[in-house]
Amino acid sequence: MSEVAIRIRGLGKRYMIGAREQYDTLRDRIAAAASRPFRRMAPGGFGASATIWALRDVTHDIRRGEVVGIIGGNGAGKSTLLKMLSRITLPTEGEVEIHGRVGSLLEIGTGFHPDLTGRENILLNGAILGMRKAEIERKFDDIVDFAEVGGFIDTPVKHYSSGMYVRLGFAVAAQMEPEILIVDEVLAVGDVRFQRKCLGKLDDVARGGRTVLFVSHNMAAVQRLCTSAMLLDRGRLVRVGDVRATVGAYLGGEARGGFAAAARTGDAQILSADLEDRGGRPLENPSCSQPIVCRIRFALPRRSPGTRIGIGVLGSDGTTVFTTNNADAGTTCPSGPGEFDARVTIPPNTLLAGDFHVALCLWNSAAILDLQEPALSFSVEAGGSALYAENATRKGYVHIDCAWSVVPRIEASAAVLT
Amino acid sequence: MTAQPSALAVTYIRPGARSMSFTLREVWQARELLYFLVWRDVKVRYKQTVLGIGWSVLQPFLTMVVFTVFFGRLAKVPSDGVPYPVFSLAALVPWTYFAAAATNGATSLVGNQHLVAKVYFPRVLVPLAAVLMPVVDLAMAFGMLILLMAWYHVVPPPAAVALPLYAVLGALTAFAVTLWTSALSVRYRDARYVLPFLMQIWLFVTPVAYPASMVPERWRLIYALNPMATVVEGFRSSLLGTPGPGAMAVIAVATVAVTLSAGIAYFRSVEGTIVDLA
Numbered sequence: 001m002s003e004v005a006i007r008i009r010g011l012g013k014r015y016m017i018g019a020r021e022q023y024d025t026l027r028d029r030i031a032a033a034a035s036r037p038f039r040r041m042a043p044g045g046f047g048a049s050a051t052i053w054a055l056r057d058v059t060h061d062i063r064r065g066e067v068v069g070i071i072g073g074n075g076a077g078k079s080t081l082l083k084m085l086s087r088i089t090l091p092t093e094g095e096v097e098i099h100g101r102v103g104s105l106l107e108i109g110t111g112f113h114p115d116l117t118g119r120e121n122i123l124l125n126g127a128i129l130g131m132r133k134a135e136i137e138r139k140f141d142d143i144v145d146f147a148e149v150g151g152f153i154d155t156p157v158k159h160y161s162s163g164m165y166v167r168l169g170f171a172v173a174a175q176m177e178p179e180i181l182i183v184d185e186v187l188a189v190g191d192v193r194f195q196r197k198c199l200g201k202l203d204d205v206a207r208g209g210r211t212v213l214f215v216s217h218n219m220a221a222v223q224r225l226c227t228s229a230m231l232l233d234r235g236r237l238v239r240v241g242d243v244r245a246t247v248g249a250y251l252g253g254e255a256r257g258g259f260a261a262a263a264r265t266g267d268a269q270i271l272s273a274d275l276e277d278r279g280g281r282p283l284e285n286p287s288c289s290q291p292i293v294c295r296i297r298f299a300l301p302r303r304s305p306g307t308r309i310g311i312g313v314l315g316s317d318g319t320t321v322f323t324t325n326n327a328d329a330g331t332t333c334p335s336g337p338g339e340f341d342a343r344v345t346i347p348p349n350t351l352l353a354g355d356f357h358v359a360l361c362l363w364n365s366a367a368i369l370d371l372q373e374p375a376l377s378f379s380v381e382a383g384g385s386a387l388y389a390e391n392a393t394r395k396g397y398v399h400i401d402c403a404w405s406v407v408p409r410i411e412a413s414a415a416v417l418t
Numbered sequence: 419m420t421a422q423p424s425a426l427a428v429t430y431i432r433p434g435a436r437s438m439s440f441t442l443r444e445v446w447q448a449r450e451l452l453y454f455l456v457w458r459d460v461k462v463r464y465k466q467t468v469l470g471i472g473w474s475v476l477q478p479f480l481t482m483v484v485f486t487v488f489f490g491r492l493a494k495v496p497s498d499g500v501p502y503p504v505f506s507l508a509a510l511v512p513w514t515y516f517a518a519a520a521t522n523g524a525t526s527l528v529g530n531q532h533l534v535a536k537v538y539f540p541r542v543l544v545p546l547a548a549v550l551m552p553v554v555d556l557a558m559a560f561g562m563l564i565l566l567m568a569w570y571h572v573v574p575p576p577a578a579v580a581l582p583l584y585a586v587l588g589a590l591t592a593f594a595v596t597l598w599t600s601a602l603s604v605r606y607r608d609a610r611y612v613l614p615f616l617m618q619i620w621l622f623v624t625p626v627a628y629p630a631s632m633v634p635e636r637w638r639l640i641y642a643l644n645p646m647a648t649v650v651e652g653f654r655s656s657l658l659g660t661p662g663p664g665a666m667a668v669i670a671v672a673t674v675a676v677t678l679s680a681g682i683a684y685f686r687s688v689e690g691t692i693v694d695l696a
Binding site: 015016083084086089097106107110111113123128129130179 | 427428430433434458533538
């Protein structure tokens with residue numbers, strides 16, 4: 001298990017942003033060459049100030065069979081790292097040693113040609129992803145089944161709906177069997193059902209003992225799939241290791257001034273947290289129309305007056321959607337000592353369909369006693385909720401019951417009448 | 419987990435051009451992708467056209483008609499004793515291939531940016547596929563040439579066995595040019611404007627509308643620096659029995675060898691950063 005799959009040493013990539021921005025023509029080049037003696041140019045040929053390190057000093061070993069989530073904000077260097085590991089671009093410094101065949105999926109349907117039919121694109125895309133022709137032909141039926149495009153297989157893909165297009169692309173990619181799989185944020189496309197299907201497939205791959213590198217902004221997905229995580233921030237590897245802690249560090253850093261800012265003290269602790277339905281049965285994938293009960297078990301070893309237990313609900317990107325604690329409902333928390341069960345019920349038709357995390361906090365007037373973020377992750381499904389009766393999708397994280405009225409404007413109607 | 423030390427291939431990724439440069443073995447391993455790239459371009463090329471593949475025949479044919487009228491009839495350009503239509507078509511077939519391959523090849527990397535930016539494969543497959551794709555058109559046009567030769571009762575001489583060699587030389591010339599232009603045009607988009615003009619000039623310095631024998635003897639070897647002169651003259655001599663390129667062939671082969679090796683070296687030096695510039 002300790003065999004190394006990818007050894008990264010001091011990896012760095014510098015971009016010359018000047019060269020990327022301007023439209024580089026021979027004339028510019030000649031003009032620049034003519035003025036070169038007058039300017040002190042960097043060895044690269046462009047001013048040193050016009051360079052940016054997209055990634056620097058990244059050193060890490062990834063073991064075989066590890067499923068690594070690569071997380072970080074925009075511009076953190078995640079894609080640059082994947083591009084170098086996939087050999088799409090060369091590093092500026094450092095070295096990578098890769099043991100095994102790499103398959104990378106940086107985009108769904110790479111190389112699809114709009115004028116070619118689904119059948120033709122499967123063959124083409126398979127070849128682009130490094131599969132043998134015989135292999136693709138053997139798996140052809142599986143691909144068509146998985147993509148659910150059956151009747152349209154001989155239609156040019158330019159006539160496909162965008163959903164069909166990504167399903168077909170993913171179906172081909174899902175057949176890759178490399179020792180190391182590199183996946184960029186490809187789940188951002190497609191509807192919830194498709195995303196779930198993709199995650200299921202990735203899960204199978206991961207369970208199959210393959211090494212997977214997975215970039216995502218969907219922290220719930222990262223936590224569900226990955227065994228460890230790398231957190232990048234402005235081109236640096238700032239944290240690596242246990243997936244929960246790393247995701248927590250990322251979300252904590254994102255939610256600036258949140259729980260993470262405070263230090264925790266004492267030995268009071270949150271023991272466990274689970275979701276259940278109103279009847280006390282474990283709840284796996286709640287639906288919008290269901291009340292979601294979060295049960296938190298905590299222990300107070302000493303008397304702790306003014307204790308409060310609270311939760312923060314975070315969206316899949318780490319945004320804090322809302323927080324609530326027992327005092328909101330006028331409930332007082334026993335001051336201990338002892339073990340307690342706290343239950344907080346999120347009313348039905350509150351959380352919209354999507355992925356959420358729950359952060360937990362236990363504190364009293366003197367200090368934060370325990371903090372776990374994120375302690376839980378779950379997906380809410382649209383289910384049979386009335387909220388989705390008219391619109392298939394809704395923006396935002398929560399639904400709030402708002403009063404509405406629409407009536408004719410009195411002056412306006414009067415004006416029409418005269 | 420069973421221990422399988424070094425059963426897996428180890429790849430090193432390091433800075434510097436060397437670590438990503440393609441090897442023949444790598445290209446050979448990717449031959450199926452090469453096939454599919456060519457296949458894709460052939461499939462897509464004539465989609466939504468009325469004449470379809472007919473264009474590959476029509477283009478050289480119409481050029482031949484124009485050449486026959488203006489150069490053959492009006493300007494009375496000599497044609498080494500062969501009927502002018504066959505004389506010019508025998509040159510237009512390899513020339514049309516070359517022009518298509520070079521034009522196609524120059525924009526190949528820029529045109530396949532989306533692919534190059536998302537997937538690794540030996541980048542050289544892109545210009546290589548661009549040069550191989552017009553071979554389909556070449557085959558069609560060649561069929562027409564054979565028909566025209568039959569029409570004029572021209573029987574190929576025994577020298578016809580050399581024809582594949584000239585065809586390969588033509589393809590290598592196109593590939594050498596494409597290695598340079600495709601890589602350069604990633605960085606300098608000027609290539610797009612230079613190329614049509616270059617092809618026009620190149621047509622004039624190639625004995626397509628006239629025989630190489632019109633070029634004075636003392637200029638002939640300098641003239642031979644254009645390998646297409648040898649290719650075109652070679653096509654004619656092997657199909658129509660006209661005087662062959664002779665010593666010109668030696669210079670042509672040397673020119674192609676030098677341009678091709680330099681082109682490969684240049685392509686290798688930039689392929690690692692093509693993505694960053696595109």
